[in-house]
Amino acid sequence: MSVPARRLPSWVWVTGLTAAALVGVTALAAQADQGAHPVAQAKRPKSSASASPHPSASPRKSAPAAVPGGSGTGRRIVYSLAQRRVWLVDATGAASRTFTVWPGTVSPAPGRYAVSSTDPSTTGTDGTKVENIVYFTVRSGVFIAFSNAQDGSSPQPSPGARTGAIRMHSADGDAVWKFGTKGTPVSVVG
Structure with missing residues (x-):
């Protein structure tokens, strides 16, 4: 007596094929991670700073991040809240530094x-001596400004402290100070 062949439901096939594909992709990704990683060589302006996602004393070389779309036109300072990144954009719309x-x-x-005022040095609300302060707005009674610590540090604000300081490395603070004269547009993007 012969037993009729049973056909598997299509969802079983789809589930099996999906699981096999995931295993294959995972194996290929693990293999690729073991190999050499090509790095694109991009010509960068001499004044360009690190394009690293996190500030560090030894910058990684990589292509500069693109100026965010919708950040305006012309000469301006662009600050991305999500990327924690600043661009100094020249009159042609190209980033001269990021x-x-x-x-x-x-x-x-x-x-x-727009840059409302500048101050060469002061003590920040967190007690840190800062320089190259470039003010551009006030929020909830707190002045928001670009600055750098005089000692080059990047201290974390004390718990409960309310500070509008957007801190950067000293060389970047110098660049913002020279670029951000009173009236310079500042575009803040999410």
Whole structure:
């Protein structure tokens, strides 16, 4: 007596094929991770800083991050809250410098601003001696400004402290100071 062949439901086939594909992709990814990693060589302006996602004393070389779309046109400072990154954009719309920053505990709302004033040095609300302060807005009673610590540190704000400091490395602070004269547009994006 012969037994009729039973056909498996299509969902069983799809599930099996999907699982096999995931195993294959995982194996290939693990293999690829073991090999050499090509690095694109991009010509960068001499004044360009690290394009590393996190500030560090030894910058990694990589292509500069693109200026965010919708950040305006012309000469401006662009600050991305999500990327924790600043771009100094020239009149042609090209970034002359980009670098990562350490934001304070109070962030500006996305929008368009202008540099309202500058201060060569002061003591920040967190007690850190800072320089190259470039103010552009106030939020919840807290002044928001780009600056760098005079000693080059990147201190974390004290718990409960309300600071609008957007801190950066000293060389980047010098660049923002020279670029961000009173009235310079500042575009903050999410």
